[in-house]
Amino acid sequence: MSSVALDPPATAGRIIEVLHPGPVPVAEPAPASPEGGLLIHPACTADAAAIAAIYNDTLPPPALRGTLRALGLAEVQGWMLLHRGSGRPLWVARSGPHTVGWLSFLGYFDRPGCEATAELSVYVAPAWQGRGIGRQLVDRAVQRAPACGYRRLLAQIWSDNHASLGLFARAGFVLWGRLPGAVRIGERRCDMVLLGHELAERP
Incomplete structure (x- = not known):
């Protein structure tokens, strides 16, 4: 993104594969507190259309997409259910009436023994890029991850x-x-x- 999103392949093509519910710590919800006019809160079913639209708007033109594909509403709704079932955070960022970005915690390929590691995926609507929204989402993830049971965060870019x-x-x-x-x-x-971030252990 001017970019504060991971590249599309970071989730596309394996968005369902990495999100099968597993023995992941139950995540505490992000507090819905405004930061510089931005409200970050757990995603709900009503946010599915905006999540899909923001992701799809970051894709290259169809002629250059190769195997990348747009996400449909039903696919995002199913993905949100998997997040809820596994306890992994999925947050949206709002500015006034506009949903301007989102961030999700993905399981680290759901490998046994890797439950304390999560991969972050973050996308910001193209019209809202360059305003620090991605940074606020990632900073919130780093701050909240230990309370959700995570000790390491990963990004693939x-x-x-x-x-x-x-x-x-x-x-x-x-x-x-x-x-x-x-x-x-x-x-x-x-x-x-x-890229990785090793987080401090909770006292």
Whole structure:
């Protein structure tokens, strides 16, 4: 995003695969408190259309999407049910009457023993990018993650998405790894960068 979103492949194509309910700690809801005019709160069913629209608006033009595809309303609604069943946070950001962004905690491939690690996925509506919304969402995730039972946060970002790399770096994420040439969308080729944040243990 001018970008404060993870690249589409961070969720597209495996959005359902990584969200099967597993033995994940029950997440405490984010307090709905305004920050600089922004209200961040747990997503509800009524937010599904806005979540889909924001995600779809970040996709490249159809001719350049390759295997990427737009999300439908029913798919997002099912995805939200999986979040509720697994206790993983899914938040939306609102400015006045507008839903301007969202952030989700994804299970780390639901591998046994990895319940305390979550992957973050964050998207901001194109018209609202560059206003610090993504930073507020990521900062809230870092602050709230320990109370939700998470000890490590992960972000997977395309190597040419410099804005998202900068966003997570400013939020305290550091380089944990790199998958050379892992992203192949049409003629586009780039690496997948793995950024991580090790959180302080709760007293």
